[in-house]
Amino acid sequence: MPEALAAASPPPNWVESRHPLGWAIDRLLAVEPLRQLLFWQARGLIIRTAEGRGIAWRQRREQLQAAAEPLLAEVTDPATQVPAYYRARFHAYDQGNLCWQAACEAEQATDSMALRVWPLEKALPAGEAQQRLRSAIFSAIEPSLCGPVHRALDLGCSVGVGTLALRDWLQQRQQARGADAPVQVEGLDLSAEMLAVARVREAERQAARRAAASGPASAGSPAVVTAPPITWHHAAAEATGLPAGAYDLITLQFVCHELPGEATGAVLREAARLLRPGGVIAVVDQDPDSEVIRRLPAPIATLLKSTEPYLEDYFRLDFPAALQAAGFREVRREAADPRHRVLVATR
Numbered sequence: 033m034p035e036a037l038a039a040a041s042p043p044p045n046w047v048e049s050r051h052p053l054g055w056a057i058d059r060l061l062a063v064e065p066l067r068q069l070l071f072w073q074a075r076g077l078i079i080r081t082a083e084g085r086g087i088a089w090r091q092r093r094e095q096l097q098a099a100a101e102p103l104l105a106e107v108t109d110p111a112t113q114v115p116a117y118y119r120a121r122f123h124a125y126d127q128g129n130l131c132w133q134a135a136c137e138a139e140q141a142t143d144s145m146a147l148r149v150w151p152l153e154k155a156l157p158a159g160e161a162q163q164r165l166r167s168a169i170f171s172a173i174e175p176s177l178c179g180p181v182h183r184a185l186d187l188g189c190s191v192g193v194g195t196l197a198l199r200d201w202l203q204q205r206q207q208a209r210g211a212d213a214p215v216q217v218e219g220l221d222l223s224a225e226m227l228a229v230a231r232v233r234e235a236e237r238q239a240a241r242r243a244a245a246s247g248p249a250s251a252g253s254p255a256v257v258t259a260p261p262i263t264w265h266h267a268a269a270e271a272t273g274l275p276a277g278a279y280d281l282i283t284l285q286f287v288c289h290e291l292p293g294e295a296t297g298a299v300l301r302e303a304a305r306l307l308r309p310g311g312v313i314a315v316v317d318q319d320p321d322s323e324v325i326r327r328l329p330a331p332i333a334t335l336l337k338s339t340e341p342y343l344e345d346y347f348r349l350d351f352p353a354a355l356q357a358a359g360f361r362e363v364r365r366e367a368a369d370p371r372h373r374v375l376v377a378t379r
């Protein structure tokens with residue numbers, strides 16, 4: 033149920049905790065060869081688990097890289113300034129988000145993340161889990177939207193999993209309202225590799241739609257949703273260079289846990305600048321009130337923190353206050369699923 037937001041949620045205990053087991057794992061991880069061995073094993077487990085659930089992790093990585101590499105120059109804006117914090121090691125990739133491996137495994141990792149939200153549903157296909165995750169996010173946004181959305185921006189779009197879902201939802205919403213003006217959806221990320229993969233994924237989606245629309249099975253089925261191509265921007269979310277007051281909706285899907293606290297403040301201020309008055313921001317990420325998150329065992333929490341350099345900042349930040357300080361009002365909070373919350377606010 034949506035609820036008006038009065039106060040920040042306290043961080044889970046493990047954010048500050050110096051649990052003996054967590055501490056011991058931290059010490060082990062400080063020894064570089066041990067860290068590499070542990071992460072190599074953890075990575076193998078993640079890939080095997082994903083492949084066991086029908087996510088073709090390695091095959092898809094090769095396929096995406098071959099298709100995305102030729103697009104790199106086209107999506108790169110050489111003037112883009114990369115903040116120092118962004119060069120940190122993320123998710124055990126030494127070059128963080130700035131490498132092909134991270135970009136070509138992001139889709140698989142995102143699908144694995146969606147499956148982990150419903151761990152008891154062993155037969156749930158990854159695509160369905162992803163759809164369920166995104167539908168819940170968009171349902172949480174809907175009550176704050178008054179009127180049509182003409183232009184939307186997905187900040188920290190990565191390889192576009194959330195951006196494509198956002199476009200489908202907005203286009204269907206527009207059609208359901210009887211409006212035929214197309215919705216312009218844009219994605220923005222600091223990683224050119226991610227954006228190149230996003231372009232490949234968008235083209236694949238279009239091709240699949242065209243094939244479905246021209247096939248015999250399409251006769252009598254509802255019209256395929258058509259929408260303008262997504263515009264992909266290579267920029268920092270805190271300094272986008274995009275026009276002020278131009279957007280009706282801005283989403284930050286699973287981005288803020290990758291930002292130091294000050295950067296989150298700067299991104300929220302930039303989003304406030306980009307939104308028109310009455311425009312809406314939606315911030316979805318890990319839910320500090322989630323029982324699953326609060327009860328993470330100490331060793332898992334320590335491992336998680338070691339792959340997410342700003343996770344502690346994320347949980348310590350008073351998001352409602354940060355949103356208000358950036359110029360937003362009517363902050364609402366909704367639990368989208370057992371692990372994630374959506375904060376929605378109006379400019």
Ligand SMILES: C[S@@+](CC[C@H](N)C(=O)[O-])C[C@H]1O[C@@H](n2cnc3c(N)ncnc32)[C@H](O)[C@@H]1O
Nearest residue numbers: 129188189190193194221222223268269285286
């Ligand atoms: C976990 S991924 C987001 C996933 C994606 N939004 C989704 O919903 O599936 C975080 C993304 O944020 C991007 N990012 C992190 N800091 C950023 C910044 N300051 N500006 C732009 N993008 C940023 C990273 O490059 C990465 O692609």
